Amino acid sequence: MRKRKLIIAIVVAISASMMMQSCIGSFALYNKVKNWNDHVGDKFVNELVFVAMWILPVYELSFVADLFILNSIEFWSGSNPALAQAETKIVDGKDAQYLVARDATGYEITNMTTKQVTRFNFNAEDNSWSIENNGKEVKLFSFVDDTHVNVLLRDGSYTTVELSQAGVLAYQDLVGVDAFAMR
Numbered sequence: 001m002r003k004r005k006l007i008i009a010i011v012v013a014i015s016a017s018m019m020m021q022s023c024i025g026s027f028a029l030y031n032k033v034k035n036w037n038d039h040v041g042d043k044f045v046n047e048l049v050f051v052a053m054w055i056l057p058v059y060e061l062s063f064v065a066d067l068f069i070l071n072s073i074e075f076w077s078g079s080n081p082a083l084a085q086a087e088t089k090i091v092d093g094k095d096a097q098y099l100v101a102r103d104a105t106g107y108e109i110t111n112m113t114t115k116q117v118t119r120f121n122f123n124a125e126d127n128s129w130s131i132e133n134n135g136k137e138v139k140l141f142s143f144v145d146d147t148h149v150n151v152l153l154r155d156g157s158y159t160t161v162e163l164s165q166a167g168v169l170a171y172q173d174l175v176g177v178d179a180f181a182m183r
Helices: 002-021 028-038 043-055 058-077 165-175
Strands: 087-092 097-103 106-111 117-123 128-133 136-145 148-152 158-162
Touching: 028 043, 028 058, 043 058, 158 165
Parallel strands: none
Antiparallel strands: 087 097, 097 106, 106 117, 117 128, 128 136, 136 148, 148 158
């Protein structure tokens, strides 16, 4: 009888926690596992790994962990522990491959050929992004509000730009279109 009451209490508690959240959640752990599998190899290798991960219950366990634990933590704290870790990705550029590593404060981009490292840093105190290269850091822009940013000009000063197509076009005219010609 005690065991039955315990099981009923657990089922009611889990059901109540799911109904009271009103949050779908990001399912970050499950999506990380799925995205990893998408990049293992060609479509045949991906299918074999996919089937193996269902047989070994990797997908099921990651989904259940997201459903009952990680999404609840994300709802109540505002951040998902599965997203807190650094992530890396290899990106094919026009002339080289780049290793892009994301962490809690920004991005580190490494040219795989030259081994040159460029870092983009986010400063939460003044809501700004800066670029760090060869030991020098320069603030690129800072958010003023939801619709405006202070952006760097060629002479080292800053100007406020509206976050709209017209604002971006005005900024391009101000600094010269060739600054954006990354082709």
